[in-house]
Amino acid sequence: MTNPGLQGRAVLVTGANNQFGVGAAAARTFARFGATLFLHYHRTPLEAGEQADIYRTQQANTADPILEDIAAIGGRAAAFEADFTDPASVTSLFDAAERFCGPVEVLINNAAAWSSDTFLPATAVPRNSFLELWTDAARPIASEPARRLFMANAIAPAKLIAEFARRHVARGARWGRIVNISTAGSECFPSEASYGAAKYALESYTRTAARELGQFGITVNVLALGPVQTGWITPELEQALVPTLALGRIGTPEDVADVVAFLASEQARWVTGQKLFVDGGHSRS
Numbered sequence: 001m002t003n004p005g006l007q008g009r010a011v012l013v014t015g016a017n018n019q020f021g022v023g024a025a026a027a028r029t030f031a032r033f034g035a036t037l038f039l040h041y042h043r044t045p046l047e048a049g050e051q052a053d054i055y056r057t058q059q060a061n062t063a064d065p066i067l068e069d070i071a072a073i074g075g076r077a078a079a080f081e082a083d084f085t086d087p088a089s090v091t092s093l094f095d096a097a098e099r100f101c102g103p104v105e106v107l108i109n110n111a112a113a114w115s116s117d118t119f120l121p122a123t124a125v126p127r128n129s130f131l132e133l134w135t136d137a138a139r140p141i142a143s144e145p146a147r148r149l150f151m152a153n154a155i156a157p158a159k160l161i162a163e164f165a166r167r168h169v170a171r172g173a174r175w176g177r178i179v180n181i182s183t184a185g186s187e188c189f190p191s192e193a194s195y196g197a198a199k200y201a202l203e204s205y206t207r208t209a210a211r212e213l214g215q216f217g218i219t220v221n222v223l224a225l226g227p228v229q230t231g232w233i234t235p236e237l238e239q240a241l242v243p244t245l246a247l248g249r250i251g252t253p254e255d256v257a258d259v260v261a262f263l264a265s266e267q268a269r270w271v272t273g274q275k276l277f278v279d280g281g282h283s284r285s
Contacts, residue, residue, distance in 0.1 A: 003266070004033050004261060004267065005265060006033040006034060006035045007034035008034060009264075010097070010102050010106070011035045011038070011104070011108065012093075012097050013026055013027050014108065014109055014157075015042075015110040016039035016040060016110065017043065017063040017066065018061075018230055019058060019066060020054065020055075020229075021230045021253055022253045023110040024063075024066045024069070025252075025253035026253075026261070027077065028070060030106075030264070031070045034075075035075075036076045036101040037076070037101075039067070039077060039080070040081075040082055041079060042081060042084070042111070043062065043081065045060050046060050053234075055230055058231055064079070078100045084151050084156035084159075085148060085151050090159045091163065104167070105173070105177065107161070107177070107179070108178075108181070112153055113148050113149045114149070114192075114195055115146075115194065116195075117191075117192070117194050119193060149194055149195065150201075153198035157205065158205045161178055161220070164176070165218065168216060169216055173216070174217040177218070177219055177268075178213075178218060178219070178220040178221070179221055179223065179264060180205075180222040180223070181225065181260075182199040182200075182224050182275070183224060184225060184279045185199075186200040186202075202222065203222050203275055206221065206222040210272040214273075219269070219271060220273065221263045221271060221273070221276065223275075223277075223278050224276065224279065225279060226251055227279075228252065228253060229253075230253060233250060244282055245279075245280040245281055249280065251279070255278065256278055263276075
């Protein structure tokens with residue numbers, strides 16, 4: 001990109017406390033292009049005795065290391081912790097962002113939650129989390145893991161899009177970018193049924209938002225990611241995955257961040273409502 005037109009833009013990135021994650025990589029990339037960053041994060045503390053991998057350990061951190069990275073490259077950024085299961089969190093997040101960097105012009109919906117579940121009855125993997133949302137025939141009860149999964153992956157991003165649009169239209173703005181992060185497995189995800197379903201909902205929200213918000217100069221797109229090393233891929237899993245990738249390697253957060261920045265750039269001004277696979281040619285057969 002010769003000039004992405006991101007200098008001085010106010011960018012809100014959710015789920016940015018994994019120093020080795022997509023959110024952090026996107027924030028650093030935007031900072032290099034001169035944008036002002038506001039980072040959302042939510043800590044999920046490690047449980048006593050939990051054997052955590054790099055990814056899980058990062059989830060328990062604040063966004064301070066990412067803020068330090070951005071400062072080191074001459075960027076300007078602040079961070080705000082918010083739990084999206086709290087109905088007031090989205091408004092509070094935007095209010096805090098506006099106090100720091102002015103009206104948000106770019107929204108990156110990167111925050112996510114994950115759990116493994118299946119429809120198979122005879123398995124050690126938990127039954128489908130979506131069905132757990134109704135655990136009592138007489139009185140619906142939201143189970144905590146299922147509620148968090150759907151809130152983080154579908155409902156919270158939808159609320160963030162709606163709040164972004166409301167403020168954008170109220171101030172008469174004519175330029176805006178929204179990039180949502182999904183998975184290449186959303187259409188069919190054995191052993192991760194509810195995660196895939198929630199991300200598929202996010203993709204539907206993306207297409208609807210693109211159609212409805214285009215009249216206000218807002219583009220909305222979604223990235224479907226293949227295997228990206230954010231701390232969760234073990235050497236054994238990497239060895240198994242590499243043969244399924246046309247480019248012969250696991251993805252990096254920077255691979256994704258560059259595409260996120262492109263979709264927020266002036267070069268992508270006529271791209272909206274699109275699902276772009278960023279997966280190294282990952283086989284889905």
